[in-house]
Amino acid sequence: MERKSKSLWDTKIVTRAAVDSLVKLDPRTLMKNPVMFVVEIGAALLTFTVIRNQMHHQAGFAFELQITLWLWFTVVFANFAEAMAEGRGKAQADTLRKSRTETVARKVKADGTIEEISGSKLRSGDVVIVTAGEFIPGDGEVIDGVASVDESAITGESAPVIRESGGDRSAVTGGTRVLSDEIKVRITSNPGETFLDRMIKMVEGASRQKTPNEIALNILLSGLTIIFLLAVAALQPMAIYSGAPQSPFVLWSLLVCLIPTTIGGLLSAIGIAGMDRVIQRNVMAMSGRAVEAAGDVDTLLLDKTGTITLGNRQATELIPAPGVLDAELADAAQLASLADETPEGRSIVVLAKEKYGLRGRPLSSLDATFIPFSATTRMSGVDFDGRAIRKGAPDAIKKYVIEQGGTVPIQVDEVVQIVASSGATPLLVAANNRLLGTVRLKDIVKGGMKERFDHLRAMGIRTVMITGDNRLTAAAIAQEAGVDDFLAEAKPEDKLALIRKEQSKGKLVAMTGDGTNDAPALAQADVGLAMNAGTQAAKEAGNMVDLDSNPTKLIEIVEVGKQLLITRGALTTFSVANDVAKYFAIIPAMFAGAFPVLQALNIMGLKTPESAILSAVIFNALIIIALVPLALRGVQYRPLGASALLRWNLLVYGVGGIVAPFIGIKLIDVIITRLHWA
């Protein structure tokens, strides 16, 4: 599936949204949005009044009709914003549904015989066999065999992945296809609850619940709406007292302009679009709450390997022992590594080739015996031409050399110390009883990590690196990567303990994990991002799953979470700030007839009372549409400290919110008076 973000104004989405925005006029749905519901009531009442007035041939029809229509437009525009946000998800859900093809599963019955049943009838605990070319019928765990699986339907990544029983690569997802070999899978989900089902629901927004902050903001907006209802309701008696009673069209115009329609109309679109942005990044969040919590995170626990550093260490330097030539060491190191298929081994071969021009020799041409690495000897090597070449952990090689009757030069010990304390891993190379020198294996920190951590620090987020390395190595890498803290020689229990410790200080903790032994920590963390390649247990424990299995993505999710809240706050500020200009448009228009002195408040110099009121109402409606792209994309996020960020946002959305409508309303007034609308 292609998951490139669609253009904002994709024709199909816009068309569907336009239709949906009319369907959403149903008061039963609109009632959930108190601000827009008030506008709809006003529009309905005014429609009734305008028809009645027309039947009685009262004057002012053109103005009244326009006001009424623009109130309807205000509601429709708000609905459109929401429908646009949902539309993007719906389009994605359609694609996902297509991949949920009906499959035939070969179920292994209790007596060992095989029965063919429909994939949708599989229940948790059933065991099925899947061979090359077949679709995996449901989410499950590989209990036997190893296979390459095409997971592009879920992840969009076309390269096949390996799934095998045991270990951390055992989870498979329904709807993906086995490319080679045969596996036995124990199904772990019931019909309708599969990963694909949940993902469809998620992107469609069907299971969307309001997040805590959204609820709080909704209360604030409802409160403001009630305040303005009271203010406008009380204005009419005062107007009557002052001898200038107002028509319902004018009063409703004032009310609709004052209540926070801009944010009220865009609020749910912002929430949906925020979730959508998470999905665009190929992360499946179990709830909007989790995304919001990501924005609040204080501490990020990041695994060193794969997140901060590239998965493998690489040889970066060969340091010969006293009296040994560079070339001799390089030659021995390369020979010892020829049969070593680990990335570390290969990197030694490459280093020897690049630095010393030694070409890798074909193994078969040598009459050599390769000694594989074993956990007990902790070294590997080759016996060749009467020479026994070994490479391995310093202790093991030193012991080997001494056993062979050789000596260990003190300088080599020093080099080993220096290499270790710089965060790299030393390996020693020996031939028979001669110690030849040291290989420096180094962790390579991913590019751009330091800047990212700097950004996080500015945002007030502390990063903690988790590694199984010893303290010395861990400290050096931590320094190079620029993390704030590290946990060395970490066991899974240590992770859990660290999370609990941070949480007891009131902090919110996020982490990534993939193994079964990460599950408790993932469950304990406030935001747990599980890798899709990980085990089922990990995926269940976390509250987000990264389909690309890229742990670095946690940082992006934090940014999305923050952006979501900032967008809400910014548009609320903008919406309320707008009211100042609207007052200056409408109040003089209301009372300038009875009290010409009040023209002094008409600082925009709007042409007539009708044009002033109409301009304010039109501005109020159009601003919703104008801000749809901002609501869907989210305001630009800048990794700044809280004060700087607030200062900037207040300037743009607060001061801007005061100034913009003065200009906008004036412009609309000029246009509609030219067009003779009012």
Next chain:
Amino acid sequence: MTNNGWFQILFFLLVVLALTKPLGAFMTRVFNREKTFLDPVLRPIEKLLYRLTGVDEATEMGWKEYAGAMLIFSGVTLALTYLIERVQNHLPLNPQHLPAVAPDLAFNTAVSFTTNTNWQAYVPETTMSYLTQMTTLAYHNFISAGVGIALAIAVVRGIARREKDTIGNFWVDMTRAVLWVLLPLCLVGALFLVWQGVPQNFKPYATAQLVDPQTVQTTGADGKTTTQVIKEQTIAQGPTASQEVIKEFGTNGGGFFNANSAHPYENPTPLSNLLEMLLIFAIGAGLTYTLGQMTGSPRHGWAVWCAMAILFLVGVTAAYSAEARGNPLVETSANHVQPAGNMEGKEIRFGIANSALWAVVTTDTSCGAVNSMHDSFTPLGGMIPLINMLLGEVIFGGAGSGLYGIIVFIILSVFIAGLMVGRTPEYLGKKVEAFDVKMAMLTVLIYPLFVLGFTAISVVAPKFGLSSLANAGPHGLSEIFYAYAEAGANNGSAFAGLNANTLWYNTTIATTMLFGRFFMVIPVLAIAGSLARKKHVPESAGTFPVTTPLFTGLLISVILIVGALTFFPALSLGPILEHLLMNAGKTF
């Protein structure tokens, strides 16, 4: 405007600044029950009170229990006050033989004093006996202020405490507020006022022979004109100084005399005037320091202080300049009437600067005492006191109520700010969530509901609403609007020009006062309870700091915008319209 005037205003603010820390730190000690220099005298009295009333000072209360205790206490004292007013003619200490107070007026007055409003729909010296003034009204001056301070402390505790269910003990907080904070300073202040010439006695009113008898023509109800020669003047007196000092210090404002602090027996000299204004601001200013200290963030306390001080200066500048400019209509026709601005309704011994300053001080807080006639201010000059009250009296504010009032605005400010920095909003380490926002919004709703609601009904009700009006047009609207605004804000100052001693105004104003106090307090205590239960979130670079000028600026904007957006239509038909019409040559 004169340099001398500005100097006096700034000098006043500097003294307030100097008072803030010592008074605030003292209150922190009092309510944390730490040792103070007054303990040897007051501790035995306190213990005795608890023994007599059966209060266990070690018990802690949750917010509901705290609110319940406060409501029951206020309800009982309200009923008692009503009763004493109704039977004062049968009770001692009534040398003038004043009759029982009418039911609606007695209810209005009882509510008014219980809610720390001290709105007086009556002329005290011809309505209330010495006993009524002392046992009920003076008593409430202490108690309602004490309750206010207790509530503010409970709210501050709610913010400061972590994962606790309780916010203190109402009885203890109130008792300590009265014994440690209010009484000692009132003793000193009363002596100071006596030195300045304020009477303190139980004598019947004195009669003085006029040196220059006056001839007065009055038109009777039958339309006949009678001519009367006035040869003597009755001069009211009584235990004034003791009542005067708590009237200011407890931000009560109910005068011993009808002319309130404009009366030479209540406020005889410029020095007494300065002291009284300082007393009005003292507790409100001090509590900001207490807030900072008890929550462990003194700089936050000062940030709040600054927001208040800036709003105060804006108000005073506007009022002073409007009054100093005077009425353009008079300016052109009769310059000698107002050589230095609008002197109508002002005392010569205070002048424009001190009258404008007082008007702002008394409405920034919930005091409501007056030293000049607000009704005679220019439209814009009179609008400032009105706006101050409509903003919720959070500029230093009433004893206690100013602080918990501004905390509501702080909650709303940090909520918006929190969203804009991309975090769940926090206030001093406590997450601000749906419940807290709901409660904050409830308190904000009370003003428009009652103030605008009753004003709206009154201005279209010719029989019971408009018949009380002395002026027509926008000025009349301002008079009614002001009456409900001061009631909602528990201010009690009178714009005058409105005969509020009617069944309609007595009951609706009383209702507004009750809701303005208790329906404000209950949600605020609920916020305190909810915050107290929450975990403390440590501050990080991502937290919006509540100690910076940016926070102060944001808080000011939120207060102004919420107030302006709610009341701009009403203000534009009242004082703003009146101002524009006055400039166009039309007055009311």
